[in-house]
Amino acid sequence: MSGTATLVLLETTTSNLRSASLPAISAARKLAQVNGGPVVGVVIGSGIAAAAQDAARYVDKVLCCDNAALAAALAETWAPVLVAAIKKIDAAALVASATSAGKDILPRTAGLMGAGMASEIVAVIGAKAFRRPTYAGNALTDVEVLTPVVVATVRQTEFPPAAPAASAGTVEALPPGPIDALGSEFVALHASKSARPDLTEAKVVVSGGRGLKDAQNFKVLEELTDLLGGALGASRAACDAGMVPNDLQVGQTGKVVAPELYFAVGISGAIQHLAGMKSSKVIVAINKDPEAPIFQVADYGLCATWESTVPPLIAQIKTVKAAG
């Protein structure tokens, strides 16, 4: 039998909790209501004492596994730490946001434990039952985990970012046990820098597709993006053509977004793209092809070229904003 605690993997910098983990805390709190136990965070890394304190503002307790050999988020070294954390607090569940790290590490943890896992849950139905999208979001599937310990990743767009708890939790050191990367080694992160908000957290996303034709043409989308304080996105076609970096891709490969307002400009709307943006509150499609599938999910469709629409769109939004 397992206990009642809900464990949540919290990703951090050396000083702060990452906002990407806030939705996982919300999901963990929901699960804790059913499990009846505390929400315990686990932070892993090197030189993360300050981050552990920051994370403790959100949970009842933080287990902090701080070791120079754990600086890189390698599944080979982090998954055994998560297993140790589960055992230490006799957790009923382990959750994490479905970030690239969460999606890499949690299944390995489940595999080490022989625990059942639900991927990218969008709702907690019960202590062991979850709702999750399947078939590229064309179905919602309810699953029940049959093992004593439950593992789940959380789709970030479907749970609100958690606010700090009324009182901060305690921080407790978690000894890592033997660390063996099995020869895996982090070499480098080639990060793309952007002053814009994170795609997954932005209230407005402006995405361009094949119809933009050229990297240069994204400039006008960037202007629209910045006017709305949003994040820039793209379809696979635009990334593959080298118009924008790959990490702007929205879809089954790439990021899942659900902003208040999503602009799809020159994007036809392949299933793989729709899988990443269909949950957006308001979808605007601008495409010159009246048959483009994107119009089937758009709240507002404008059948025209981006050249003839985006510049006047920018001008008119400016006017509306100026009028308050």
Add this chain to the structure above:
Amino acid sequence: MKILVPCKRVPNPDLKLKVANGSVDLAGTTWQVNPFDEYAVEAALRLTEKGKGGERVGEVVVVSIGPKDTSAQLKQLLAMGANRAILIAGDDGALDADRVARILGTLVVAEKPDLVLMGKQAVDGDDNQVGQILAASLGWPQATFLASILLAADGKSATVTREVDAGVEERRVHLPAVMTVDLRIVGKKAVRNEALAPATAEWEDTQRLASLKGIMAAKKKELREITAESLGVAGGILVKTLRHEAPPARKAGVKVASVEELVAKLHNEAKVI
């Protein structure tokens, strides 16, 4: 270099999915190889040939767990160039990610590949779990969501890039390992075996199609059918599917005639600007 490529048969993702009465109706669908797994087969073929279209050095073994007619998809992969195929009898309803990984694990122990290469996820279940669970069960390293693989000349390690949230991450991995691939693994220069292909080597910017010659050659290739029981896999599933439903339909949208109308609607109706 011996590479095992697990491949799942999935319903055609471009056909409209029928979801009714708590289940997904696949009666009218056509079946195909999971796209991400097909990319893994292409990557495996590139890692075992002397440059584009060159002689195969080593072996690419494709394996699927599925009903008997999954042999059609395996034959297609043999025609692409895989050396042999293994079909493990199985029914999706009696499988979950853990069980698939455990079955594959016993096969890996029997086949002893240097590398297991597979798609990052199947486009029906969208679990994105099997590769990681398989690596855990074998005690092997894992490299997920790969955009490129550079296999060292000695065949003992690889430098890989992964597309992660913050950009592109580079890692070194020792073999044997489990690697899962994302779609850019079929880029022109995404995959190379230093022992077999020069730095200038380029392939098509997509996975290869089966040639007529390949289709003829495939007829003589081994397609072995076995059962999970014969591999000595016990146990059952850890995750049960309760029901499916269609996602809430979006309310019908409207076409607007002009930028003016669009801005007015966004401001006054949707109130998002």
